[in-house]
Amino acid sequence: MSVAKENIEKEEESFRDRIATVDKSGKRKWIFAQKPKGRFTNWRNYVSWLFFIVFLAIPFIQVNGRPLLLFNIPEAKFILFGKVFWPQDFFIFGLTMVSFVIFIVLFTAAFGRLFCGWICPQTIFMEMVFRKIEYLIEGSASEQRLLAKAPWNTEKITKKTTKHLVFFIMSFVIANFFLAYIIGVKDLWKIITEPVSEHFIGFLSLLIFSGIFYGVYAFFREQVCTVVCPYGRLQGVLLDRNSMIVAYDYKRGEPRGKLKDKETLSLGDCIDCLQCVNVCPTGIDIRNGTQLECVNCTACIDACDNIMDKIGRPRGLIRYASENGIAGREPLRYTTRMKLYTALLLVLVVILSSLLITRKDVDATIMRTPGMLYQERGTDSISNLYNIKVANKTMNEIPLTVKLESKPGKVEIIGGGPIIVKQEGQGSGSFFLVLPRESIRDRKNIIQLGLYRGTERIDLIKTTFLGPVTQ
Ligand code: SF4
Numbered sequence: 001m002s003v004a005k006e007n008i009e010k011e012e013e014s015f016r017d018r019i020a021t022v023d024k025s026g027k028r029k030w031i032f033a034q035k036p037k038g039r040f041t042n043w044r045n046y047v048s049w050l051f052f053i054v055f056l057a058i059p060f061i062q063v064n065g066r067p068l069l070l071f072n073i074p075e076a077k078f079i080l081f082g083k084v085f086w087p088q089d090f091f092i093f094g095l096t097m098v099s100f101v102i103f104i105v106l107f108t109a110a111f112g113r114l115f116c117g118w119i120c121p122q123t124i125f126m127e128m129v130f131r132k133i134e135y136l137i138e139g140s141a142s143e144q145r146l147l148a149k150a151p152w153n154t155e156k157i158t159k160k161t162t163k164h165l166v167f168f169i170m171s172f173v174i175a176n177f178f179l180a181y182i183i184g185v186k187d188l189w190k191i192i193t194e195p196v197s198e199h200f201i202g203f204l205s206l207l208i209f210s211g212i213f214y215g216v217y218a219f220f221r222e223q224v225c226t227v228v229c230p231y232g233r234l235q236g237v238l239l240d241r242n243s244m245i246v247a248y249d250y251k252r253g254e255p256r257g258k259l260k261d262k263e264t265l266s267l268g269d270c271i272d273c274l275q276c277v278n279v280c281p282t283g284i285d286i287r288n289g290t291q292l293e294c295v296n297c298t299a300c301i302d303a304c305d306n307i308m309d310k311i312g313r314p315r316g317l318i319r320y321a322s323e324n325g326i327a328g329r330e331p332l333r334y335t336t337r338m339k340l341y342t343a344l345l346l347v348l349v350v351i352l353s354s355l356l357i358t359r360k361d362v363d364a365t366i367m368r369t370p371g372m373l374y375q376e377r378g379t380d381s382i383s384n385l386y387n388i389k390v391a392n393k394t395m396n397e398i399p400l401t402v403k404l405e406s407k408p409g410k411v412e413i414i415g416g417g418p419i420i421v422k423q424e425g426q427g428s429g430s431f432f433l434v435l436p437r438e439s440i441r442d443r444k445n446i447i448q449l450g451l452y453r454g455t456e457r458i459d460l461i462k463t464t465f466l467g468p469v470t471q
């Protein structure tokens with residue numbers, strides 16, 4: 001290969017040497033993205049309105065007196081669809097996590113970064129809230145660029161101060177809702193309405209979250225997707241040549257060139273107008289191929305479609321497609337692989353949902369008291385001492401009684417009466433299990449104990465009963 005050709009190839013691939021928002025000297029390049037317009041932008045607007053309604057409404061929705069969703073990480077208490085999950089439900093949590101990872105792998109392999117562009121809160125808040133506020137206060141992308149270069153005159157100071165003030169207020173609002181997902185609206189309301197001194201930690205958390213959101217949306221921006229988000233970083237291994245991505249049809253577009261030269265030089269459909277680059281919020285040129293910065297926001301599809309409309313060429317030079325689809329000039333199809341992955345995803349959702357729905361209201365462990373064998377009760381009975389621990393996941397107190405299910409005998413709860421297990425709390429107690437001597441066959445006997453709330457059996461537990469060695 002000639003040196004010249006090698007240099008050209010190196011130059012063509014040089015965009016892979018660094019991310020689009022960093023220049024050769026390693027300095028951040030600020031992105032002034034043009035406002036996108038078109039059918040995908042419209043649809044993304046509708047989806048984000050739906051997202052905002054759901055995001056803002058969820059903390060206020062109660063199911064059986066509990067929040068619909070609560071992720072109280074400090075207290076290790078999670079509520080999903082009104083059901084409380086405790087550390088004892090760890091296996092469900094573990095399964096959820098594993099299913100979640102499988103879900104992500106399958107979903108991304110089939111549909112690429114559809115999530116990033118359409119539902120990811122980072123993209124939605126950045127593009128649909130903060131970027132729009134910026135257009136409103138600082139004007140279009142070119143006006144923003146001019147303002148950034150302008151000296152600090154009254155206009156610049158006013159616009160910048162207003163923008164950052166509004167950004168901080170919006171970040172504060174988002175932080176309030178974010179905190180509501182962690183501690184619930186009731187506790188959040190206390191932080192808002194009661195003296196700061198009574199909820200200092202809560203108030204501090206609000207300020208810290210507001211600061212983080214403000215920092216992200218005012219300064220860090222697309223860097224979250226490019227250098228922080230683990231999902232973004234994993235795209236290289238999750239995507240393959242059949243995954244659906246936002247792609248440039250190089251077969252149709254190349255060789256690119258100015259519109260005036262199209263006929264004379266037999267050029268492709270790309271007129272090298274750079275509109276797709278100008279609207280990109282991550283500053284990349286999608287014509288270089290799939291890149292880790294691309295969040296599949298579809299802005300470049302709309303920009304290019306508008307250009308195609310203007311020059312009278314069919315839309316879709318940039319479109320949702322797979323790399324193989326572009327190479328083989330095939331339209332995007334709902335392939336067998338996509339169907340299979342969708343079916344697998346549905347199976348996962350069904351398994352998880354049934355696990356969540358059929359989860360028991362109480363979690364009990366019964367163990368013989370360590371270090372004790374059996375006790376002789378007169379000449380005809382043997383007893384064992386047990387400890388019981390119960391986690392009550394319901395909103396009501398449970399007066400718990402224990403009954404022997406599988407053999408004749410009786411249960412003597414120490415202290416008498418039922419074991420009281422407080423709502424959403426834990427209870428413990430001890431009891432003797434007394435069995436007639438003639439019913440004990442082995443040294444270790446399997447028995448079944450029923451846990452009752454009144455007459456309703458709420459759990460059935462197997463344990464062992466130690467007896468004397470029979471001759
Ligand atoms: S917007 Fe379309 S025509 Fe213009 S440079 Fe991008 S791909 Fe080419």
Ligand code: SF4
Nearest residue numbers: 280294295297298300
């Ligand atoms: S390349 Fe297109 S889809 Fe990807 S981030 Fe840029 S504008 Fe969005």
